[in-house]
Amino acid sequence: MNSPLVSESLDPAVFRQLHIDLAGILDRPNLLSESEEVTPYECDGLSAYRQRPMLVALPEDIDQLIAVVKTCHRHKVPIVARGAGTGLSGGALPLSNGVLLVLAKFNQILSIDQKGRTATVQPGVRNLAISEAVDQYGLYYAPDPSSQIACSIGGNVAENSGGVHCLKYGLTVHNILQLKVVTVTGELVTIGSKALDSPGFDLLALMTGSEGMLGIVVEVVVKLLPKPTHTSLVLAAFDSVEAAGHAVGGVISAGIIPAGLEMMDNFAIRATEDFAQCGYPIDAEAILLCEVDGTEDEALAQVDQVTAVMKHFRATEVRIAADEAERLLFWKGRKMAFPAMGRISADYYCIDGTIPRSQLPHVLNKMEEWSKEFDLRVANVFHAGDGNLHPLILFDANIPGELERTEEFAGKILDLCIEVGGTITGEHGVGIEKINQMCNQFSTTEIDQFHALKAAFDPNTLLNPGKAIPTLQRCAEHGAMHVHNGELPFPELERF
Amino acid sequence: MSDLSKQISAQIQQAADQNSAVRIQGGNSKAFYSRALDGSLDLVDVSGHTGVVNYEPTELVLTARAGTTIQELSETLGEKNQHLAFDPPVLGGLATIGGTLASGFSGPCRPYLGSIRDHVLGTHIVNGNGDYLRFGGEVMKNVAGYDIARLMAGAMGTLGVIMQVSLKVLPKPQKEATLCFELAQGDALSMMRELGDSPIPVSGACFDNGRVYVRLSGSEVGVASASKTLGGETMSDGEAVWISLREFSHAFFDTELPIWRLSLPTQACPDLSGETLIDWGGQQWWLRSDAPIKEIQFAAAKAGGHATLFKGGDRSGEVFHPLSDTMMQLHENVRLSFDPKRILNPGAQYPS
Known part of the structure; x- marks a missing residue:
């Protein structure tokens, strides 16, 4: 297991003064310090990692937030920002010597520009709440991570969240226009604009996915899209995962960019069918869910094309959702895949590696081999269109050693993703969870460059320290003697 | 097709050792766009660093060395009925993918299909220390590390010599x-x-x-x-x-007057003196005008956007829209994190 963050304890005198100063900014209910008050904040969506924060601050407006940040900066106390706490990589794991800055009270949609097709929202607004608020105008916000009911837009920016529709509609970075960000020194800056580009460096792209390491997002302008007038879903069954993989390539080769293209393996199909009764063919080795959208004529023409491709690639069965109710039912299974796993296993561990799709059979075969070796079951549910795997390793944390075995297994899968030309994380972020694997994906000089860039924003390393980018010291301790292109990653290690 | 990675890294290392600045050039098709660079600086010529390194049509990904021309990429993709959806200028066959990324150029489809930064998946760069670095990759979704690949878009070569670019490509429309x-x-x-x-x-x-x-x-x-x-x-x-x-070959661009590019919110209507040509569904205004620079910048900012002196005019003055003091400081910090000795294209974007 990646060891929790080692944080130096804070000088008690500094802590007392910090507490007094923050109490001068925030009302008593918005500044938590007692053990029973801060414990609910000890973890995010990755509950295997827990750490009680020293203090929890819940500012109610930007002025208060800036005052909190300036106070922490003055005392050189680290800050971890947190939105809805649904993150899956421990990015919002608190620090024992730091302040957890909770943005839950920033939950207002500030304005909707129907004609300009934008919405200006606070970071604590839930992803789905944006689409709900603009539905009356025939608009929606495209990125739809599976946690969209609960996750907040500020966290989506921090993680560059994707979802099931990002092959066609892009990630968070493609769907936001402007951010207001509070820097570590407490200055409010505007990054991006309502125009399509801005002068200077593309700091909007840099901030997106930066995991709260460069600044604190306090306002987001999102792009809105017109809702498709017609959406159709095709479900195709295959007698091998490999055949389904070839069909995915076939759809792309036919010149179709589906709105969503998801794959589930037999284990996942059975588990979700048991749980959600969505009519999946339980004998299939794999199913593909392929959604197409647009104007009615366009969508219907694409359904015909997709159906022909699936049949050409030897689908054993092709079903077209007959109506909206059946379309939602087919999706329900996919969206319930994670809770379905929760029902058949005490715990599960979700992996987020992304690979070139051509490597799919190789990676799936390896996983099956290791599944036997580690004696841990794996279900595969993933975004097939963009190669983003979500293998779910099933385990029981109450069985001694099982979590450690799971993490070792997961680490091997992530290393394999790097080896085949992919990445350790497609959309969940590095956080604390995958920090050791960063040492395998990047060279020493690349990690140095990341640290230099962080220092450009945060020279004292006060924003979410210890996450996302490993120290070279940590890489050395991790002992990641991973050989890349025949070269050891840390030949000059003695420097450190 | 040839690989100059080692030579270019060595050249930058040497320049850094000697504290001597360099100017970076690909096909030399967009020199008009930059702030004026000191012509006596040593040239880093990326035009010979060419070739498609990887192209897998079913993965919708193409990787090419930075000196590869847009024309060659379009031909390679065309054979598989695919294209660069951001539709960059070819500029007589001279424009390279590295220069296109450094300048951040995208065609008329930009509001609908995205810009080059939206299609970048990964880059290899040589930073101002001469380190050869790889960021991003060849997959659609990748959140490992900061998004340095996209940060190269429009940075005018001041953060690194772009060596290799991986792009999302798309099927050509029927x-x-x-x-x-x-x-x-x-x-x-x-x-x-x-x-x-x-x-x-x-x-x-x-x-x-x-x-x-x-x-x-x-x-x-x-x-x-x-x-x-x-x-x-x-x-x-x-x-x-x-x-x-x-291609900026429209008669509008045939002028001795300075040409401005205004990037604006939807349906903005700035108060401008001079002839205009409006693209990007109203979000990119071309202006021919010798009105004072501050007047044009003010009109763009008032409309919620910014103005760039795209071609002509005084290239040694302000070319890109001025930044606030805080943003300028952040920019300088970012730049120094890549190029601590300020040797890469100094002054190409803002006065060095």
């Missing part, structure tokens, strides 16, 4: 059509804005001399039904409109 409408400017802006209110396959909208041109790209049925809905006159040589905008 069908394209260009429709023409005669409208006054105010109505034209409203019409172009409204195109985005429904999911019709628009890939271009511009206003030129009393006419709105709308390009549709998509499936046969999608384009046919959208054409019917929108009406207007279907042009037989519609493609020429879009090429002339993309």
